[in-house]
Amino acid sequence: MTSTTGSTGASETAEPGAFPYKLVATDLDGTLLRPDETVSSRTRDALAAVTEAGAAHIVVTGRAVPWTRHILDELGYQGLAVCGQGAQVYHAGEHRLLTSVTLDRQLAGLALAKIEAEVGPLLLAASRDGLDGEVLVGPGYRRLEGALPVAPLRDAADLWSAPLNKLYVQHPTLSDDELAAVAVEVAGGLVGVTMAGPGIVELLPLGLTKATGLSLAARRLGLRAADTIAFGDMPNDLPMFAWAAHGVAMANAHDALKAVADEVTSSNEEDGIAVVLERLLARS
Numbered sequence: 001m002t003s004t005t006g007s008t009g010a011s012e013t014a015e016p017g018a019f020p021y022k023l024v025a026t027d028l029d030g031t032l033l034r035p036d037e038t039v040s041s042r043t044r045d046a047l048a049a050v051t052e053a054g055a056a057h058i059v060v061t062g063r064a065v066p067w068t069r070h071i072l073d074e075l076g077y078q079g080l081a082v083c084g085q086g087a088q089v090y091h092a093g094e095h096r097l098l099t100s101v102t103l104d105r106q107l108a109g110l111a112l113a114k115i116e117a118e119v120g121p122l123l124l125a126a127s128r129d130g131l132d133g134e135v136l137v138g139p140g141y142r143r144l145e146g147a148l149p150v151a152p153l154r155d156a157a158d159l160w161s162a163p164l165n166k167l168y169v170q171h172p173t174l175s176d177d178e179l180a181a182v183a184v185e186v187a188g189g190l191v192g193v194t195m196a197g198p199g200i201v202e203l204l205p206l207g208l209t210k211a212t213g214l215s216l217a218a219r220r221l222g223l224r225a226a227d228t229i230a231f232g233d234m235p236n237d238l239p240m241f242a243w244a245a246h247g248v249a250m251a252n253a254h255d256a257l258k259a260v261a262d263e264v265t266s267s268n269e270e271d272g273i274a275v276v277l278e279r280l281l282a283r284s
Contacts, residue, residue, distance in 0.1 A: 019053040019284045022227035024277070025082075025214055025240060028061040028071065029197060030233035030268050031250055039075060046274035049281055056221050058082060060210050062196035062236055064127045064165050065090050065097060066149075067135070080220065084127065084165040085194060085204055085236060086213030089220075095131075099216060102129050102163040103191070103205050109160065111187035111203055115169070118186050119179070125150075125168035126159055133165070141170055142199055167203040176201055180235075194236040195254075202236075209239035229280075231265075231273050232257060248276055 024047070026032045032039055047057050060082040061068055068083050068090070078093035089099040116122055124138040136153040137143060143150065153159060159167075171179045180201050183193040192204035218224065230237070230244035233253040241247030241260055249261035250272045258264055265272035 019050060019055055020280055021229040021245070022055050023218055023221070023223045023229070024050055024055055024057045025060050025228055025230040025244060026057065026273060027210075027232040027234070027237055027240075028059060028063060028068070030252060031231050032059070032268070032273060033071070034269055037071065040271055040274070042271045043274045044075075046271075046277040046281070050277050053281065053284065056223065058214065058217055060086075060214050060230070060232075060240060062194075062200070062202070062210075062234075064088065064133060064135070065131055066133055069095070069131075080217045082210060082213035082217050084213075085196065085202065086208050086210045087129075087165045087205065089213055089217050097131050098220075099213075100129055101165070101205050101208055101212075103166055103203070105160045105164060107190045107206070108164070108167055108203060111183075111190040112167070112169075114186045114190070115183050118182055119171055119174060121172075123170040123172070124153065124159065126153070127165045127168070129163040129165050140172075141168070165204075169201050169203060170199060196234055196236040210236060211239035211243035214240055215243060229276075231276075233268065248272075 034040065051057055056079065058080050062085045064084040065088055068081060072081060072092040081090045081092050083090050087101040088097060090097055123141040125141045126136045128134050134151040136159065137150045138153040169179065176195050176199060180193055180195045190206065192206050192208050194202050194204060196202055225243050226245050228244040229246040229248065230240045231248045232240060233250040235254055235256050237257055238260065247261045249258045249264045251264060251267040265276050
């Protein structure tokens with residue numbers, strides 16, 4: 001993809017009189033959600049109009065299901081959601097986990113050892129698998145998810161005592177970009193590495209991305225990459241943009257995502273999703 005603010009995707013002109021995409025994929029934090037974790041009435045109305053026009057809306061988030069479910073319930077969201085960076089496909093209407101991928105704990109332990117051998121001790125947290133999987137937070141780890149529930153990690157052995165979706169890693173002095181770069185260099189053959197937000201560098205099952213989960217969810221709906229417009233704000237949205245026909249970065253997005261986006265819209269505080277959807281609806 002090339003960065004062309006306000007550009008028009010090929011499928012936008014495919015069928016005059018029809019909404020040009022069959023699937024709208026939206027990230028949550030920094031994209032669909034405002035900083036107070038609400039969705040504006042304007043954006044709600046735009047998404048409702050899009051679904052009325054025949055398109056499906058899928059939430060695609062780095063949050064695992066336990067940290068996503070309450071938001072979907074508050075929105076009255078009944079469809080599929082891709083959670084945990086693609087690890088989980090969740091049916092919100094049925095409150096049911098359809099698919100789940102877990103991290104190989106032996107490989108994750110080896111990856112951690114390699115990273116720490118390079119940069120020194122890391123601050124750790126982990127997301128346990130399942131509908132009610134806890135998020136464990138180790139000593140010193142800087143919490144960045146507001147009031148979302150966590151459990152303290154007091155014994156390092158507890159990190160590996162149950163299946164995990166992912167590990168969160170922080171470093172006392174390295175920036176997120178620096179830590180992620182080191183992790184890719186020394187452990188990228190063992191685990192996936194992504195940056196999902198400020199202070200959120202994650203170690204994932206190798207090969208797992210948001211695009212993995214989104215493609216599974218889309219297939220369940222009989223839809224394809226060519227049918228999809230995607231909205232996001234962070235480097236963990238890069239694979240989703242590469243998969244979708246049209247990628248829209250928010251004004252508040254990381255520079256790496258803006259660099260490959262087909263267009264850049266307004267920020268999540270300024271109804272950036274609605275701005276694009278309203279434009280497309282007006283053309284249909």
